Each structure stands twice: as C-alpha cells, then as structure tokens.
Amino acid sequence: MRFRLSQKNIPILSTFLVFILLYLSGAFAYKGFFSLRVFINLFIDNAFVGIIAIGMTFVIISGGIDLSVGSLVAFTGVLCANLLSRTDIPPYMVIFICLLCGAALGLAMGSLIHFLEMPPFLVTLVGMFLARGLSFVISLDSVPIRNELFLSISKASIPLGNGIRLPAYAVTFIIMALIGAYILHYTRFGRNIYAIGDNEKSALLMGLPVGRTKIFIYTINSTICAAGGLVYSLYTLAGYPLAGTGLELDVITAVVIGGTLLTGGVGFMEGTVIGVMILGLIQTIITFQGNLSTWWTKVFIGILLCIFILLQRYIAARKIQDKNK
Amino acid sequence: MNIVKKKTSLLNFGLSELSIIYPLLAFIAILLFNLVFTEGFFHIEIKNGHLFGSLIDIFNRGAPVILITIGMTLVYATGGVDLSVGAIIAISGALAAQMIRPDYVKGILEYGDQTSLIMVLLVPLALSIILGLWNGFLVAYIGVQPIIATLILMTVGRGIAQLITHGQIIVFEHQPFQFIGSGFFLGLPFPVIMVILLFALTWALTRKTTLGLFIEASGANPLASRYMGIPVRVITTLTYGFSGFCAGLAGLIITADIKAADANNAGIFMELDAIAAVIIGGTINGGRFSMAGAIIGALIIQSLTTTIITRGVPPQVVLVFKAVIIIMVALIQSKKLRDQLSLILHSGDRPS
Amino acid sequence: MPDIGNVLLEIRGLSRSFPGVKALDAVDFTLRRGEIHALMGENGAGKSTLIKVLTGVHKKNSGSIKLEGKGFEASSPMDAASKGISTVYQEINLLPNLSVAENIFIGRQPMKGFNIDWKAINMNAKKALVKLNLEIDVTLPLSSFSTAIQQMVAIARVIDIRAKILILDEPTSSLDMAECENLFKTMNRLKEEGMGIIFITHFLDQVYETSDRITVLRNGQFIGEYKTAELPRFRLISKMLGKELEQEMVSPGNTQGDTPARKEPFMTLNNVEKKGVLFPFDLEICEGEVVGLAGLLGSGRTEVAKLLFGINRPTGGTMEIDKRPVAVNSPRNAISHSIAFCPEDRKTEGIIPDLTVRENIVLPLQSCRGFFRGISRKEQEKITDHYIELLKIKVSNREQKAGTLSGGNQQKVILARWMAMNPRLLILDEPTRGIDVGAKAEIEKLIFRLREEGRSILFISSELEEIVHTCSRVAILKDRKKVGEISGENISEEKIMTTLAQEGTGERL
Structure with missing residues (x-):
C-alpha cells in the first residue's frame, strides 16, 4: 500500500526535488544567487505566467487543453493599452472590459467544445488565431501605457525589508494561486473538474453536471488569462500584439512538471506554482551563467517537459502492468 | 418516416461526400472577386521566358504552405496533428544558411570554401526527417497526445534554430542554392516546380501504392487495422517523418528565396495555415484524406491573403479571416451540429 | 424491517x-x-x-x-x-484517480459552510464500507485497490443513495473466489x-x-x-x-464424424495460459478440421482466440505450428503464420466503416504484400466481386461505405476479407451473431468448403446447434478453464450441456 501511495506522488515529489536541486546548484555555482532578492524575483518575473498557469491547471485536470492563452495575453494587453490611450473610459472600466472579453472568448470556446463535441485543441487553436489577429486589428505596434492608475498599480508593492519589495502583481499571483487551490480542493465545482478529467463517462453516470462544468472551466481559464494579460501589461507598461508567442508551451510545461497529468484527473495547484518557479529558476540560472544564449531557456523547458511526460507515461504503463498481475 | 430518412441522408451526403466541391467553389469565388475588383489579376505575361502574374504569384508564394500542407494532410488522416512544422522550417533554413556561411555568427564575413549544394540540401532535410520521426515516435510508441508531442518541438525547435544562428539573421549569397527559392525552370518559378514534384511523388506514394489506404485505415480504426496486420505504429511514425521532410523542404525554399535565415520569423504561424488548409480540404481527423482538397485549401488561404493585402489591409490581420474560415468549415463538418440541425429541421414530421 | x-x-x-x-x-x-x-x-x-x-x-x-x-x-x-433503482455495472463507472471516500460522495458532498467537509466524507465513507465488511483506508485513490473492492465501493455509493x-x-x-464470497x-x-x-x-x-x-x-x-x-x-x-430436453433431443448429431484423410496437426497449444484471464489450456487443431469452442458467454472462448492470434500474449505454455515451436506475438505475426481472425465485436475490431467494401476486403491481403506490391485496381475489383457473389453480400456497389451495410453483410465482408487471404487457420468468433438464417446457412456451407480444401477452422459460437452441426471436435470451456473435449460421434448438444452443468467441484448434478 505504501509503495502505491508513493507512486501516485512521484510526479509532484520529483517536481519538488528538481526545484531544490536547481536552486541548490544555482546557489553553489553563482555568487549572489542565494539571496532573497533573487528568490522574490522568481515571483515577480513569472507572475503573469503563474496566473495563466492557474487557469491552465483547471483545464488540464479536466482533460482538456487551451492553446489560445498566449494570444489572449497579447489581445488583452493591446486592448487595454488602446482603450486607455485612445478613449476616456475610466481605467477600472477598462480592466472590467478586458476581463469580460476574455470571459466571452472562453465561453464561446467552451460551448463549441461541449455542445458540438469539437476537439479542444482545434477550438482553442482557432481561438489562438482569432485573438492574435484581433490584437493586430487593434494595433500593429506596441502601445505604451501612461495611465496614472495603472502606473501607480504597477509601482504599488509590499516592502519586505532590505529594500526588497513585492509588487502588487506578484501578490495577485500568490492570492490567485491560493484561491485556485481552494477551489480545487474545497468546492464541488473543483472536485467535478477532477471527475470529468478522470472519466467523463463515469462522471456523467454519477450525475455530475459535466457540460456546465466544462464550459465554466474554459470561461474561467480565459478570464484568468485576461487577468494575466493585464498583469503582463502592468509589468511591461505596454500593449504589444506579438506578446506571449509560445507562452502556451511555458504554461503547459509549468502545469505538467507540477504533477498534473495531461490525460486529466490528477493535478495540484501547489505543483503548478512550483512548476512556474522551476521555469523561473532555469531562466535565472541562464542569466547568471551569462555566456549562454537565452534561447537555451526554451530548449531546457522543452527537454524538461519531455522528461516529465515520459515519466507520466512510464507510471501509467506500470499501473496497467500492476493491474494485470 | 421514409421521407425523413431520405432528407437526412441527403443532408449528410451533401456535406461530407462532396466536400471537395465547397473548397473549389470558395477558391473560384475568391478568383472571381479579384477578376472584378483587382486590376490585372488574371494577367499573365512572359518575360525572359518566365511566366509572371498574380496567379503565378499565388502559387509561388503559397509554395511553402502547400508543401507543409501535403505532409500535414497525411498526419491529420492518421488522427494526429503536427504543430512543429513552423519550427522545423526555421531549423532547416537556419542550418542551410549556417552551412553556407559557417563563420558568419562569429563575425567573419568571408565564406571560405563554398559548401556543396548537395550537402546544403541533404543535411537540413535529414535533420527535419529525424525531428519528424521523433514526433512520430512520441505519438505512436510512447502514446503522447499528438498536440503535446508536437507542441514540444514547436517551441524547442525555434530555440534550436536560434542556437544555430546564434540569434542573428544570417544573410548569404549562394547562387545554386538561391535557385531553389527564386529560380525559374520551364518558365515556372522553381518553388512551383517543387510543389508539383512533391505532389506527384506523394500522390504516387499514397495512391499508387497501398500506403494511402493504410494511412486511412489506421486513422479510421486503429484496432481493426492492427488485427488486419497493418503496422499502424510504423505508419503513424512515418507520416510524422514525412511531415518533417515537407517542412524541411519548405524551410529551404523560404531561406533560399529571401537569402537569409531568420530563426524568429521563418515559418511562423504557418502550421495554422496548413491545418486550416487540410480542414478546408475535407480531410477527416482519422480517416479519409484528400490531397487535392488540401492543396485547394492552401490556395484559398494564400489567395485570400494576397487579396486582402492588395486591398491595403495589414497582413497580420489575415489571421482573423483564417480563424473565421476554419471555424466555419469545422462547423459545417461537425457531425453533432448536423445531427442537431436535422433534428430541428425534421422534428415536425416525426411521430412523437 | x-x-x-x-x-x-x-x-x-x-x-x-x-x-x-x-x-x-x-x-x-x-x-x-x-x-x-x-x-x-x-x-x-x-x-x-x-x-x-x-x-x-x-x-x-x-x-x-x-x-x-x-x-x-x-x-x-x-x-x-x-x-x-441503482445499477452497478460490470465496468466500474467510478473515478480511478480520486479517493475511495470521494467516489462514494462526489456530487453530494457534505458541506461545512462554503467548504467541502472532508472529515465528514472520510468518516461517513468509512462507516458505509464497514457496513459492507470492508475496512480500508478510504483516503487512498480508488485505483490502488482490486477490482473487487472497487465493486464494493460502487455498491457502497448506490446504497448510500438509499x-x-x-x-x-x-x-x-x-x-476471484474469495472476492465473490465477500460480495x-x-x-x-x-x-x-x-x-x-x-x-x-x-x-x-x-x-x-x-x-x-x-x-x-x-x-x-x-x-x-x-x-x-x-x-x-x-x-x-x-x-x-x-x-x-423433455423432447428427447434428437440432435442431428455429428454429421462430421468421418474424419478427413489429412490429419496433420496445424497448430498445437500446450498449457497456454494468461494469468487472470485464462487457465492453462491444451488444444490441437488439425488440417482440414473444424474445432469448436463451446461455453457460455465469458467462459474464456474469445480469450483463447485472442491468444492464438497474437493480440494478447500468453504468460505461460508453448505453441507449435507444423510441430515447430512458435511465438505468435502480434496479429501481423499471426497472419504471416497464415492465421486469420474474425473478431466477435464487428464494430470496434472488425469493420472500418469509413472505407469502402472493396477496401475492407482487400486490406489484409495488401498488408501482407507490403506497401509497394499493390494489387491492381482491376484485380481488387475482381476479388471483391468474386466474394460479393460467393457470399451473396448485399451491396449497391462495391464502392459503398462498409459502415452503411447491415450487420450480416458487414460480417460477410469481414469473412470475405479473410477468405481472400486463403489462411490455413481461420478463427471465427461468433460469426453468425445477429445475422439472419439464410446468411447463417451460407456461412456454414463456407466452413465446410474451407474444410474440404484442407483448412483448419476454430469455431466459436453460443449456439450449440451450430457447434454440433459443424465441428468434428469440440473443446468445452467453463469459467476460463477447459472442462472437457469431445469428438466425432460423441458430439451432441446434450453432452455439451451436461458438461457445462457440472458443478465447479466436478460433481454431476
């Protein structure tokens, strides 16, 4: 029994191990790596990736996938920047409109996936096209954000002593991760997500609201993603239609190395947060190394994702073998 | 009751069996639009024994997309999808340029000995095939979902391309190699010749041998196919390898045409064009494929792009149109939607 | 009460x-x-x-x-x-990755304010299972328990809905036995x-x-x-x-008693077994012989067929073909040994509905020849037309989608597919299920013809009459074990039924 228990936890344990190993090797190899500032920067630089990874965790646990997140970040950023610079719409309203647009896209995609039984990858691929295209429709170039409210939000931070501050968007990430973990663990909606990802047919036979939950998952994910887009525009103080290209892989990687099964039914919000931190560590280490091209980041992330997928497949194969014995 | 059945089957027939008619009509519609609104669209002239004109241009510019569409069609028919083609384009182009100018990235502008054309072609193509086979291996033998397996290479691949070029845009001069991108042969641009050759080759390979049938069988019912002795895994892997090859070829054409390797932008978003083309062409995800339909699909995408750009709309905005087209076609093909529609349409004359 | x-x-x-x-x-x-x-x-x-x-x-x-x-x-x-009215199905419709307790309560979890009350869930689940004499750690995922326990959890869930x-x-x-007892x-x-x-x-x-x-x-x-x-x-x-039985079943008896002249064994199974699926099993199939597998549904008939055809690999025992040891480890391999298999489940394992009748028939022949030695279209059409006529397959034309045919005609297409291969051993798993009487007679005739040609046939059917009528030897299976083998004139429905009716202990009723 104990062995089986640990088998279920292998992915998340190995995630944690990878994090510790990376962190320690960074701390030993580079001067100044082992500092609160570097650690806090992990949260700051990856806040928007982390926020989007929270939504993606919901989607992947439910057995789906969303490829539109990168484009939606760009769209939200461009929309926000343009509404602020070209119109008189109050900034709070702008934030609301951006979130609403995200929700609408998610609702549309979720409905297509549920009602017409279209494969999620195809629907969200179209969503990816659409959002990217629409951001180009709004603007072809980067638009700076000069709104005072936004500037003040981007500057707002919690002092942690030693002149180190935790900016508002990093706090947003942490709070959202906590809420995400709460939803997954303590609400019926959260548990239904697991049930659908585990076995949709069973979930249906057990009387769970499969359709409603599925549509809701995609709606929430896109809304969260729009929030991530807003955070990204706060971080860069601009809206850029080419922002977030390839972001979907980063996010999916973070979720997968965080122990969420791509086949659905198993996953942890805590794992996702560690997964995001690991991506951040890789970036930081490459920066500290100095002579490595930043492109190694992508390569390392891909290799890591590959290793974790192979690990997942291996565990799944072992399980079937155990069953037959 | 009988009437109902007939009506339903007619509806089914009209939308699935004749699906190649719809893309063809759409293509003709776009051409007609241009006939009316774009001056000289159908004008073809001969300069120095070479054909020029908007129509030729569509074929020429569309060549890379058509090439990867050919590979994507087969992958799609096995029930998969290949998102990594754009990245493989970047890798293949980067490698070719790097081989032509090995020291450029170190800031040395001399060419050294001219690399033989054979090597410049063979090495990138071989690498592209290997990358494709890797995708296939993950999908067929490890059981990773196609979308994820190829997503890995989609992003890592661009990283690899950047590492080859050290993040720079390698520009070069290499007459024999440039011919692939901008040369003329028998009066036609060489990329068009390549498309015709690859199409003929693929058609012969899939329709003159049993390979095409095996691909369709494997995609439509993998279990039954296995029971009939069809090597389903090998075939699936091969289609991904072929898709890699097509992408590699497209990468060479693009690089040779612009005489530069841009790891960042070469082939970007092109996987989406290819998927759109395949879907428009009526190929089923796991089942029957139509190579001709897919190529018409690619031509629709390209002519649409050209048309929109000639009307002064920024090229990036074309993405929106593409998205709309894919979703429309997907809606038309959706069996579920058809079932529900026919249910609504005929609910009146059905005995409760 | x-x-x-x-x-x-x-x-x-x-x-x-x-x-x-x-x-x-x-x-x-x-x-x-x-x-x-x-x-x-x-x-x-x-x-x-x-x-x-x-x-x-x-x-x-x-x-x-x-x-x-x-x-x-x-x-x-x-x-x-x-x-x-609650149902517990054979395939357990639960969620393998969630905990046992959650499987019992999902969808109607006790709440504490806005939160799911995990303590109550685990406690109540424990209580519900204790009622069924089951004391397990309810916080472990369902998949870490045996099928029997999962079955109990399914029952606990429905009982709890009263x-x-x-x-x-x-x-x-x-x-297994102990698990059944508990159930x-x-x-x-x-x-x-x-x-x-x-x-x-x-x-x-x-x-x-x-x-x-x-x-x-x-x-x-x-x-x-x-x-x-x-x-x-x-x-x-x-x-x-x-x-x-009261009518003193005069079964037509075994019309195939006369043993054909050729009696070389084509395939021999010695103690072939698959753990948890089939007990050690012996069988000899000779050339020009129709061997029947009789037994009720779930007795292990299909499992034998799947082992023979290399779909599943045995965990023990040996197989011989032409007296030479072989390891049939894939369908492709089985086909190369000239074995063919008509599966029981036409829809998922047999027919490819999107392809045409012609393609469905020539596919195995093609796969045997490889990619490049294709069969010409003309020859394909000839083969297809030949079998359409021979088996009286009702099609509007040979390019009709196989999925649009009736069940009986789909079965005939699958038969045609394997007959075109000219296999030395043809395994037929319930070939007459769901098809009309006329088609049944045709399939029977066909079996006889193949036998005359010196082919071996392994015939699986729930209809004893068919088995008695067509087979010259019958292996009887019960609860995944071979419980008897009869041949020649001994074959009768009565004999098969009495063998099946014996209790597990071997006592006669």
Missing part, C-alpha cells in the same frame, strides 16, 4: 423494438422485497435491454412498470437512482434489510449459490420465472439455449 416477500417491482408485457429487432417482446418480471433474483439468458436474450429500459436509458414501447405499486418511469440512470432495488450487472466477471455476503445482508437485488451473471454456480428466483429470457421473450431451488441447472441451461 419492511415486509419481506412483498412485490417491489412489477413489470408486465414490456416491449421494446429497435429497427429490425424486437429486443423485448412482452416481457414480465417480478421482484420481491428481500430477494435476489437472477436474470438469465444468452447474448441477445434481452437482459441488458430490460435493464436499460428500467433505468431510463431506453424508452419502452409498451407495457407497464410498477415500483411499490405505483407507475414508474425513469428518464435517465440518474433519475432512476434518485427514484430508488436504493430500494440494486441491479448488479455481471459484477463478478473479474473477481455474496454483502448481497445477503442487503437482502435481509429488505432490498431487492437483480443479479445478472453468466456463472451458473453463482446463480445457484445466491439467488432465490430465476427469470429466463431468450430472444427478447419471457421464458419463465422459477424458484432456484426447483430448477435443476440442466433445465436452466436448456431454457436459456432453447432446447427442451
């Missing part, structure tokens, strides 16, 4: 047809409180349709269903469950509490061990309701198979 013995569920004259089939034809069924009622019948008897109508998967065409004297109609399995009627659909097919104990306890249990199984021993009454269905018709104690198992089998 509610009045045990009262009628709980009363079904009268229930009918349900599907296009071309009358799945249920005026069926009666009565379930009393505190009773375990076995529902028996071979494939296509209407058991599953009855359950599906009862639980709201299908609508009835006519007839009445009364639960506790009041009219009952369910719109879905969920609806049925909420009205007191079911009046529990339907157990083949619950024991993957349980039966649970069933008895529930019965004592006044629950009515409908028990569907293909294990006769279990029917006699647990049930109070038996209702037999055959071909959608109600055959009768009997007290288990008053129905000898021999009679039960004859009712299920539709053979009245």
